[in-house]
Amino acid sequence: MIYKLKREIVANTQDKDYTYILTELSNKGIYCFSPRDLRTIFGLTERQAYEAIRVLKRHRLIAMVEKGKNLLLGFAPGKVLGNPFYIATSLVTPSYVSFRSALNFYTLTEQVSSTVYVAATQKHSEVKFGNYAYKYVRLQ
Known part of the structure; x- marks a missing residue:
């Protein structure tokens, strides 16, 4: 099960589709996370975790609050930032x-x-x- 989940996430990150990560974090109620959290939850490598964060920042789906801490804005940023x-x-x-x-x-x-x-x-x-x-x- 975990291997299948990891394979699906890696496939999604290779396709540059990070909405899966966004949805899973939101469903788990995790709105403040670090790269280490992404690695632990999704079984990603360090490089994949940082790549996911970089792309999510570029699309303004997350914001960096401080070094190593990111805030999940998702598709409704007013809910979190408010x-x-x-x-x-x-x-x-x-x-x-x-x-x-x-x-x-x-x-x-x-x-x-x-x-x-x-x-x-x-x-x-x-x-x-x-x-x-x-x-x-x-x-x-």
Whole structure:
């Protein structure tokens, strides 16, 4: 079964038809992924994974959030890009939206900020993507 699936993916990548990868990631609910994830899920070689990412970027079906992290936009990019809290928590795990951003989410404040604050157990630098800046605060 796995061999057949791998053979089908390799055939699709050789035909330059990457919609299969897009559909499978979407069906599995994986919207933030790395080249390693593609290799693990689909059994691709490193070269094939990077080629798939390159083609998907060129067709604007994915966007690079930071080095090694790609965001699946698919055919409805507004759905993914419209949720900055999902993007923020996908970059670092475990993490959760907190501080002023959480207050905004629960409509306890009317101030809308372009900075999303995230509490995480590991240190991570600030990421700017789209109209938002994502700041990670390390908790011990």
